Amino acid sequence: MMAGKSMDPWSQRITEEEMARLKEEFGIEEYSVEMLEGLDPPALFRRGLIAGHRGFRTVLKRIRSGRAFYVMSGLMPSGRMHFGHKLVIDQIRFYSRFTNMIHIGVADVEAYATRGVSFSEAFKLATEEYLLNYVALGLPWEKFRIYFQSRHGTVQRLAFVLGRRTNLSTATSIYGFGGSTNLTHVLSPLVQASDILHPQLVHGPIPGVVPVGLDQDPHMRFTRDLAQAFRLFSVQEEGERIAIYQKGEGNHIDQLLHSLEGRYTVLEVNRPYRAIYLEKASTGDLDELDIHIAAVERELGWLSFISPASIYHLFTRGLTGGKMSSSLPESAIFLSDREEEAKGKVMKAYTGGRATAEEQRKLGGEPERCPVYDLFRLHLIEDDHHLTEIEKECRGGKRLCGPCKKEAAELLTSFLKELREKREAAGESEEFKEALRDLKELGEHPPTEEWAPQV
Structure with missing residues (x-):
């Protein structure tokens, strides 16, 4: 985590002039339209709206190889949907060409914590304003599920578990919390991190991408660090070999070694140091090696996650010259x-x-x-x-x-x-009526156990 460096995702307004500083200060990776060559990207990817990314190349490799990845997007039900929000749906529609694992979380807990929006008001806005527009803009019903933070037991429980691997000092260094910050606000980043990571409880530890405004980078840094905190093994490049080190208690080297033999060339096993060294040339894509190791960790009973990618867009300029905003x-x-x-x-x-x-x-x-x-x-x-x-x-x-x-x-x-x-x-449509019934009764549509696509 970056002590002393904070950016408020609830009020930050970032201009293009601040972009270079933020990229250098927070380590945001450069984006170029050439990354999407051959994928027929829509206008927003071609015309200067994308500001940068974290880890998007991992997802991009999955897109090109036809392998599984998920999309996580959230909506804050605190105002009407405008053209700035539309840009997120335009991105999701692009990803929907390559995956049917699209999760949309209604951030009603965050809306209540940070903006005082009641849960009943959030439900009305999310269903009548956002959900209908998502479908009208071309997001296929069969490719996404939508749920409410306040009604989703898995998201709430995971948020509680994630809290074991972070502390108030870390959260304060990222978000700039002060002594007057209410505790509901302090807890909301854990719920948002749970939103982003919980699809990996549905699909297994696979890459995901979160399309958000650049102001949401604090949430992504927080979540990516939490994902790493739950890993049993770390993978590092060391010259011409790849080193895999076990963290935490116990010794699970032999279980991992068994899964690697036949797939990769093992150069050395150091059991006292709980390390395995692989020939670099035999590993190919390090991201895929890491995904394989995360799956082994799950088999060993660990709650392992792949760090989610993020791709950042700039704010849409409002008709009055400033930022486009529901409050104006x-x-x-x-x-x-x-x-x-x-x-x-x-x-x-x-x-x-x-x-x-x-x-x-x-x-x-x-x-x-x-x-x-x-x-x-x-x-x-x-x-x-x-x-x-x-x-x-x-x-x-x-x-x-x-x-x-x-x-x-x-x-x-x-x-x-x-x-x-x-x-x-x-x-x-019958699809909307069914969605409304599920959301009222269950807090999600469709029910996860009926929907979960196979990886």
Whole structure:
């Protein structure tokens, strides 16, 4: 853990200018669109929204090899769903091409702890606002399960168990807790870590990915460190060999050795030091070796986890120039906005244009500062050539803000009309009615024992 370094995931607002500092300070890995070459990634992966990642290459290798991984996403039921939230669903839809292990946790415990949202209000928002929009945006019913933190016994019990491997000093160094922080707030990171790790109780110890805003990195660091704290063996690269060391009490080297023989070239076994050394050339992918070892640990009775990956996106710029936020209705396009209401917001939006049409023609606009251009870039235009033409026309002074806003408004109203129709259809579907019954009675849909896909 990084003592003395804290970032508040409940209030932090990160700008692009702060990105380099955060990457250096917290060790966030660089992302490039080339990582997804050949996978036909959607616009948000291609157009500068992804800020970095932790451990995503492990998941990426699984995508390319057709092997199992899971997706974990959470929703905070404290306000209406806007286009910033939509970007997370766009990411999940991309991953749904490669996995049917998608878990969506409703963070009603966290909403109560940090924002005072009642559990009944959270249920209404999560089902009527979020769930319907998830389905309307194209997330297939059969590929995901949704559950409430407050009703999920496994998540609650795991959070309690995870707490044995951390302490208040560690949590304070990450989250910046103070003497006035209420204890419900202090406990909520354990529940969130349990959200992220509990799919490995369903599917076994396999890689997972969590698509979140960069402000959520404290949760991911906390969770990844907890995952490592529950491992029996550690794997290290030492020159031309791979060293596997046992941690904790007892000696389980022989059980692990039995599972490795025939798969890898064993160079040396040091039982007093509880170490196994493998020929590096025989191990191939170290991530897959670690996943194999974690599975052996489970057979030995250990609660072992693979550290989950995270991929971070930047905040969506609001129509007023700052961050898009549910608490500032004029800054956001909500997915449930009526078409005329959304059109009015776009026509009043801040832009990257000049003060006058004459200046615009002479100096050109600044699309990198423009939330209307962001609507094109991230939501409304999939064709890269069309987007490039808009940018060129803006910078060259050929495109003025008025006509540009009108084009955005037309595309937006068409999108919202179609989304509303899909949302209404989803609300009338038998799948939604069944989901509502399960969520009311069980706190999850579908029930885990009926759904769990085979690895």
